[in-house]
Amino acid sequence: MTKPNGSLPLIDEKAAIERVMTLMAICGKSCEEGTVVGHITSELLHAGVPKSAILVDGVNKKSPAGGEVGNLIVSLPGTVRAPRRLLMAHLDTVPLCVGSKPVRKGKEITSADPETALGGDDRSGATVVLTAILEIIRQGLSHPPLTLFWPVQEEIGLYGARYVSLPKLGNPKLCFNWDGGSAATACIGATGAYDLTIDLAGIASHAGVHPEGGVSAIGIAGLTVADLHQNGWHGLIVKGKHSGTSNIGIIGGGEATNVVTPYVKLRAEVRSHDPAFRKRLVEEFRSAFERAACSVKNDAGRAGRLRFEASLKYESFRLKESEPAVQAALGAIRAVGLDPTTRFSNGGLDANWLSARGLPTVTLGSGQQDVHTVNETLNIPDFLNGCRIGLLLATGA
């Protein structure tokens, strides 16, 4: 454990806790972030951030999901000459958080409504970023040029970060994202993923009178799943020193038991930290479906057909410990008296897209626990340490 260096950043803890409780209570699932954008904007204006520094971009017009509002971006000049820093956290929550009623219970905040999640993912991160700038203004602290970035639509595909226009972020040299649990942990890499959509076309026929004239799309799907399973390509995948995961998550088709099923649609994903192995997983899936489609034939020798689509959901990344943003993050964690650890995520983060687009981004903790469930809580000591670390990284101290 490293000792604090005596200059532990001061924050108004009571105000920070009230701020996060207010933000978590605002409804704002993905694509419906308008109210939370409005709330943060009014807090910024009230604190004296000039209107001209605040931008709501049009990312919702570029996003495949649409949405009512774009990303919230604040660009501020520095009071000291230093490389620009970016602080970010996503605004949206999963739908389960809608209706959250945050209440404090000792060292935790939970939702008083047992049917909802809390929304600490990621309003706790959004509050860390907001608290950093409010404390800078309140305490009159010097700071480098700053970009504050609150992207929309993280939970449904990282769209706010994926489609943000990079020039609007002002060319930051160090980027920090708050979207995690422990304040001592810096996530410096994450896996990459492809989404797969497979349309299987068989041939319909009467299942009792002429089953031999049909080609069952369900038969093709079943053979494929068995093939992938038996050969170790479904679930946790370990092949020599390569590893990844895959999952067929959605399967649908068929309307009647007396018809040989002509059509089945499947949706699946594959993930791996290794980009080449991730492509290999896509190809293993494609060839398994092709083999199965060729092998199911009717009495006229006709086989099934398929359409196989793979789309990159997010690219993987892996930052070096020597990367300036990583060094700064680990230093800030030490400065609040914690022992830093680094980790790699098996899920996607907004940092995936920023890092893939040339902005190496470290993701830090803000006290989230059991996210995306009705048992979600916010750990107050981790949240407050997240705020202190945010203030240190914003001031470049």
Ligand SMILES: [Zn+2]
């Ligand atoms: Zn999140």
